[in-house]
Amino acid sequence: MAEVRITGLVKRFGDVTAVRDVELTISDGEFLTLLGPSGCGKTTTLRCLAGLETPTGGEIAIGGDTVYSAARGLCVPPERRRVGMVFQSYALWPHLTAGANVGYPLRAARMAAAERRARVAEMLEAVGLADFAGRYPGELSGGQQQRIALARAMAAHPRLMLFDEPLSNLDAKLRVGMRTAIRRLQREIGTTAVYVTHDQEEAMALSDRVVVMSESVIQQEGTPREVYTRPANRFVADFMGFENIFDGTVGEADATGFAFHPSTGGPPLRVAGPPPGPSGSAVEVAVRAAHVRMVPEGAAGEEPGVRRAVVRDAVYLGGRTELTVDAEGLPITVSVPHGHGTGHEDDAVRVPRAGERIAVTLSAGHAVVLGRAPIPAGASA
């Protein structure tokens, strides 16, 4: 019912293009996250959905109703789109009590008073603030304000919920709790949700589907697992926290994978899967530090894909130690987990220290071959 269809969405502010040719279909009841760094166009896209921003071009339909169409010169104002929105600054009205804030959308929909009271009580109950109806926002903590804002946005059972970085002003512990509350409420009400964040963990914990944006365009969309393990291009890999991204060329290929020659020279590394092109063609490969394995030093030169390395730096990070090594001219970040993850000296795997000689290899199955970043239409080549 409340399927959202965005076609060819463009938003320009003067000379600056904030959103460029965004195509997106969000199915009914889906929880979709727009993920990206600040200024990537994710919030502008969200505000175009809410009707707070008038796009420059394209078309938006919510639940089959076209709410914006550049071709037809149509733009439905926000108050007639039947959406709910949670703002980053909460935007609770300080002159209204928590209960009146939650009841506001119901009042706007001209719901009868008795029914409205019941719904407000139900919503406050759902966010665990049943006893706070009479409080003013100034008398609530940040987390409580956020929950009131959530209750308000969902009170009228909107067909589409919009979240604009709602958790960025909360501390880490509260965030996890709020995440659960948001997901639970969204499922209960069965609404479609679009969530904007720059926090990849938040995006993965909440979403059915993640859309990574950068430079005003969509870089990749997929399930959290796909985006996390198989980034489509260099930007997504970097943003999703891949510590190692190498430039190089394709070498010999066989049934299980191919040899990868880093541009810094030296013996090849092994990457699983079919090569992206003929031998000698350029390729980018990304590997997480956790997927670089230490092997016995003697293996270097014996097994394919193993390189000798010298530890330049070792940083203790609690559950693991992160090594920066020089692998025959190629700098690689290696993550060494401690035994049982407790970080105690006595149960630790022996972690090499700075200056020690080791040998490393990539876990071939986890090395990702990156594609080209989409070239924004209209951008000069």
Next chain:
Amino acid sequence: MTAGGRAPAGAAPYAGVPRGLPARLVARARGIGPGAWALAALCTVLFVWPVSMIVVAAFHDGLISDPGGTWTAGPLVETLTDPGTLAVLGQSVLLAGVVSVLSMLVAAVFAWMVARTDVPLRGLVTPLMLLTMVSPNLFFAISWDMLGNPRVGLINQVVMAMTGAERGPIDITSWPGLIFVCVLKAVGFNYFLILAPFLAMDRSMEEASLVSGMGKIRTFFRVHVPLLAPALLGALLLAFVSFLEAFDFPQIIGLPAGIRVFSTEIYRYISGDAGGRYAEASSLALVLMVIIVVLIAVQSRVLGRRRYTTMSGKSYRTERWSLGPVRWLGTAMIVLHALLALVLPLIQLYIGSFQSFFGLYDNWTLDNYRRVLDDPDTVSAITTTFGLALVGGFATMLLCVVLAWVVRTRPGLLSRYMAGALWVTVTVPGIVLGMGIMWSFLSVPGLNQLYATVWIMLIGLVIAAVPVAVRTAEGSVAQIPAEFEEAARVSGAGRVRAFLGLILRLLIPSFGYGWLVAAILISGNLAVPLLLASPDVATVAIEVLNLNRSGDTATAAALFGLLLAVWGVLAVLALSARALGRRLKENR
């Protein structure tokens, strides 16, 4: 970011009457140095004592210094029961009420245009309002008195020439005329009181309402109005108070129309046709002050209840409202206001100053200027005025900056007392202040020698300029973190040295601006010098009033025109010096 952080200094002196737990405050006060005590004593002498003397004088028959006078409540009772007092009260409230409401509406429209819309020429509004705010009341009173003259005023002349009528349609000496001129001045004042809340309002508040399903009109009444109400109400009340005690406008424009308000009546009791009735004057002043205190107390009570902290958070930059063709209506409003408040009055003032007799349009002459500059009395008034303005303006700003800094950085009993003393000055109209100073100096042997000298006038003018200057000072002091002083002291500088060497130096640019504003304010003040002047010591404002009263309008215009011209030149010089300084800094 948090509401519980260091309180903004801007609100401190007006936050309410000092109160608190005496024991705790006394304990805190022990750590206060002699400098703070001296400052508090100065506050007492300057602010508290003159006001107390008004109260005392209300119960004293005859001049306060007169040993033959008797103590009596008679005049007070008489004043309170006199139906004439009720009429004065009624007219004062009518004037203040209408002016404050109208000017607030106009100011709100201007502030909204500047903060939210795409009206062309909106960039002119703030400089325009600044000029209206710093221009002396006397400027508007004198020039509109000329401009709105039914026979020879510029506007009526134009209308008469076009219609061939005998008399112009506009007579400024009337209720509508008085209200109109007061509104012109008040808009500038109110604009700056409400611009900040308009600019500071979180856009997501209204966006949340729109998304919730409320249309623009319902959002306006349910979100904008209640959110801005505290700021608008506060400004409204302040405007009401300042026009309840207005003197210049009613004296020049209102009296000929038979309009009598508190300040003009008090003046009449002292030196007008009913002169010498000092106890009655004090009693009337007392009534006025009680009303003002009650109003301010009500205001802080009403506003204190709910806490309208604007939630912080990254606010999304949004485009201005596009008003379409309606925006030209806004431009028209801006141009019209500029014409009525500044351009036409200036033109009329200078045209008038070149007429051999005000209203004769065929005999242009420099005689008026010659007369002004040949008369030793007016020349001495000009030098006295500029001396008072420059010295007094400096003293006022210095006092206000020091007080604002102390009140902000040293919480405790003494600084609460100082904030309270500063607050007292807001409640005292100029004419009442002049009276209070007169009483307090006359009653002390030795100090009474100062009476009728330029010094007593200086003191009076400084006190009168404090309420405005302290706002400028607080604004600039608030921009300097208290940590700067702490850092200086940790580095080994003493408290006074840290203030003089560091804080004051950082304040120099805004100090200069405040000095200029205070100086202009002082030079245009009419009420205070009127009571404290003597035949030997007069100011331009007094001479202008006297010339205007005796019908020599053209000479009055020339004299006032000279004053404005000098300020104009000084302001231009100051601005270019600043621009030059900036350029030198950039080139370095």
